[in-house]
Amino acid sequence: MKTPWQYKPAGPLALTMLLTLCNGPPALAEPTQALITENTGLLGGSRLDLSLRNLYRSGNASEWDPDLLPHHYSTWVQGLSLDYRSGYWQDRLGLGMSYESVINLRTRTENGYTDNMLPRDLGSFSKLGQAYLRYQQHGLSAQVGWQHMYNVGVIHARDSRAAQKSYQGLRLDGEAGQWSGLLAVVDRTSDRHEPEKRRFYSRDGRHQLNHIVSGQVKWESAKNNSLLYFAGEADRYLFRQGLETSWQAQPSGLRLEGFLYHNRGLSWWERRDFSRDAYHFGFKASRELGPFTLTGGGSHTWAKPQNPSDLGFFYFNLARNAVGRFASPAYNGIFDYMHDRETMLFAGLSYRPHASTRIGMAAYHGRGMRYQQIPLRHWDVLGFIEHKPPQLKNLRLLLMVDYGQSWKRTRNGQADVASGQQINKPKIGSGFQIDYLLPLL
Numbered sequence: 196m197k198t199p200w201q202y203k204p205a206g207p208l209a210l211t212m213l214l215t216l217c218n219g220p221p222a223l224a225e226p227t228q229a230l231i232t233e234n235t236g237l238l239g240g241s242r243l244d245l246s247l248r249n250l251y252r253s254g255n256a257s258e259w260d261p262d263l264l265p266h267h268y269s270t271w272v273q274g275l276s277l278d279y280r281s282g283y284w285q286d287r288l289g290l291g292m293s294y295e296s297v298i299n300l301r302t303r304t305e306n307g308y309t310d311n312m313l314p315r316d317l318g319s320f321s322k323l324g325q326a327y328l329r330y331q332q333h334g335l336s337a338q339v340g341w342q343h344m345y346n347v348g349v350i351h352a353r354d355s356r357a358a359q360k361s362y363q364g365l366r367l368d369g370e371a372g373q374w375s376g377l378l379a380v381v382d383r384t385s386d387r388h389e390p391e392k393r394r395f396y397s398r399d400g401r402h403q404l405n406h407i408v409s410g411q412v413k414w415e416s417a418k419n420n421s422l423l424y425f426a427g428e429a430d431r432y433l434f435r436q437g438l439e440t441s442w443q444a445q446p447s448g449l450r451l452e453g454f455l456y457h458n459r460g461l462s463w464w465e466r467r468d469f470s471r472d473a474y475h476f477g478f479k480a481s482r483e484l485g486p487f488t489l490t491g492g493g494s495h496t497w498a499k500p501q502n503p504s505d506l507g508f509f510y511f512n513l514a515r516n517a518v519g520r521f522a523s524p525a526y527n528g529i530f531d532y533m534h535d536r537e538t539m540l541f542a543g544l545s546y547r548p549h550a551s552t553r554i555g556m557a558a559y560h561g562r563g564m565r566y567q568q569i570p571l572r573h574w575d576v577l578g579f580i581e582h583k584p585p586q587l588k589n590l591r592l593l594l595m596v597d598y599g600q601s602w603k604r605t606r607n608g609q610a611d612v613a614s615g616q617q618i619n620k621p622k623i624g625s626g627f628q629i630d631y632l633l634p635l636l
Contacts (some may be wrong), residue, residue, distance in 0.1 A: 212242060218343045237289065240282020243636035247629075248274040250295040250357050251308050254597075268304040270312050272297050274357025276324065288330055292341075293386030294322040297357045297388075311388045312356050322390035324361050333559060336588065339365045347379045348409025349435045349513060355528070356387040356635030363392070364406075377414045384516050395433055396515040402463045404430040404514050419443035419450055425520065429513040434459045452479040454494075454523040458510060466501045468508040473498035475509045475533060477523030490557070492542040494525040498535040506566040506610060507535025527559060529575045529599055534564040535584045553581045559599075569612040574621070575599025 203614045210375060251624040253269035259485035278293040297312070307315050314320055327340030341363050344350050364381030385392045395404040409427030420440050425437035437456040443449070454477040460466060477493035498507035511533065525532040525539050532539035538561065545555030555578070562572035580594045603611040603618040611618055 199569055201424050222604070237281050237284040240289075240523070241636055242278075242280045243280045244301075245633040246274075246276040246278065247631045247633070248276075248357050249629040250274065250312065250626070251628075252312070252557055252624070252626040253309075253451065254626075255259075256621060268308050270302045270304065270309040271300040272302075272312050272357045273300055276359070278325075283331060287332065288328070290328050290531070291325055291338075292323065292327070293325040294321070295358045296321040309388070313385075314389045317382040320390045321384060322358070323386070324359060334370055336368045337366065340364065341385070344379065344381070346520050346522070347377060348411045348425045350379060350381060350407060350409050351518045352387075353518060358387045360387045361385050373413055373416055374412070374552075376410065378408075378410045380406055380408045382406045384444060386516065393474075393516050395429060395513075395517045397463050397465065398515055399465050400515070400562050402432065404463075404517075406430050406431055407513055409518055417443075427513075428461070429517060431461050432463045432514050433510070434461060435519060437520070447482070449480065449482045450567050452481075452492075454478070456509070456521065456523070458498075468510045469498035469535070471506075473507070473509045475523060475525065477525050479524050486547045488545045490541075490545075491541065492524050493538065493540040494523055494532060495563075496525070496533045496535060498533070499528075500535060504567045504569070506564060509533040523552075527575070527577070529577070529597055529624070530559065530561070530573050530601055532559060532561040532570075532573075534561070537561050537564040551583050551585050555581075566610040567612055569610070569616060571602055571610055571617050573599065573601040589631040589634075593628040593630075595627065 249272075250270070251271040253267075255267050275296045275298075276293055278291075280291040281289045283289045296319070299313055299317060302309060302313065302315070302317055307317060311315065316518065321339070325341050325343060327338050327342045328547060329339075330337045341358055341361050344352055344356065344362050344366065344382070347366060350362065354360070361384065362381040363383040363480045364379060364636045366379045368375065368377045369375065374484075383392050383394055395407060396402065397404065407427060407429045409425065411423060411425035413423040414419060416422040418445060421441050423439045425439075426434070430433045435456065435458050438527070440453045442451050447553075454475070456475045458469070458473040460469070460471050474497045475494065475498075477492065477494035481488065481490040496509050498509045500507035508531070509532075511526060513519040524541055527541075539559060541557060541559040543555060543557035556576065558574070558576045560572070560574040562570070564571050565604055576599065577597045578595070579624050582592045584590055584592075599622045601622065603620045605611050
């Protein structure tokens with residue numbers, strides 16, 4: 196029998212989706228460009244920041260067997276990150292490091308499930324999150340060591356918990372005019388809910404993956420007008436490539452985004468989720484109308500399973516312990532709208548009554564997939580309130596709630612269709628997040 200940690204967490208709400216509704220695609224999704232600074236010296240150009248995150252999540256996962264995931268849980272933690280980034284010695288060499296700590300304030304859970312915020316023993320923990328050297332010259336920069344990586348080619352780390360995921364490896368960034376690119380190689384990781392440093396493995400644990408290599412090329416003619424191609428491989432396990440494009444019409448402000456991804460299983464691929472190749476297409480449109488922001492879009496997935504009666508899925512991670520790049524709206528943190536033959540449609544609306552506050556909601560609906568020839572569908576509705584008090588700079592408060600329905604699952608994680616039809620089961624979640632950044636240097 197699988198333990199709860201072998202399943203994808205049934206989180207109440209993905210902050211990545213909320214941030215997209217609030218502010219458009221997060222800045223972290225863009226590759227770090229090569230930086231050129233004045234020669235202020237190693238210490239003269241230093242920066243030291245204290246980041247605090249108070250995070251509470253509660254919800255249920257009632258479609259799961261209670262022996263696998265809890266029907267109810269709540270987790271309340273305090274995260275702390277002390278980040279140091281030096282200037283450059285001789286305008287060339289620098290360093291950076293960060294210390295991260297997560298304190299368990301109050302947790303009530305079954306089976307030790309905490310939505311990837313605490314270790315399995317529910318204990319508080321601390322770790323060295325980053326420790327890297329960096330180099331720069333005109334149009335080129337490099338970082339080597341333990342570092343955060345957000346959408347670096349196929350490699351990603353979601354920033355939605357009290358601590359952050361980091362990777363050990365080398366990253367090279369370059370730019371020339373409207374073009375930019377990067378290369379990265381990583382071999383180990385430290386996840387956001389534990390201090391341990393781990394290797395990458397195939398999902399069945401039979402093969403240790405020695406590295407993940409990735410690269411990308413981006414053309415950007417203007418802000419929000421870009422085309423990006425990326426590709427990468429988890430050692431003999433999974434190859435991924437994709438296209439992401441963005442175009443914004445002037446002066447209307449209508450923004451269109453498209454996403455196309457391809458997965459190919461390699462020699463160590465177990466043919467789980469899909470047999471050999473899987474494809475996913477997604478699109479999104481957004482426009483600001485005064486204090487309102489309208490969003491909408493959809494997606495479709497081809498992920499043929501080895502057994503035609505099974506439910507195929509586009510595996511969006513790269514391997515065990517490795518998060519993969521996937522910016523399509525088909526992933527929203529509650530349900531994954533990436534099953535074989537699934538078509539998903541979504542719509543969102545946010546309203547800004549004044550400059551410091553935003554209120555919004557979004558609704559998703561997916562259908563078209565089949566399990567043992569039984570049609571399936573699922574949906575969810577999300578809501579949030581975000582506030583940034585003008586009296587206190589760098590403070591952000593976020594309230595969240597969600598409700599959705601999916602199919603009941605059996606003990607092996609598959610849809611329960613023994614009655615000849617889908618059995619609906621709800622998911623309910625809520626939470627709040629308080630972020631504060633205090634510059635110390």
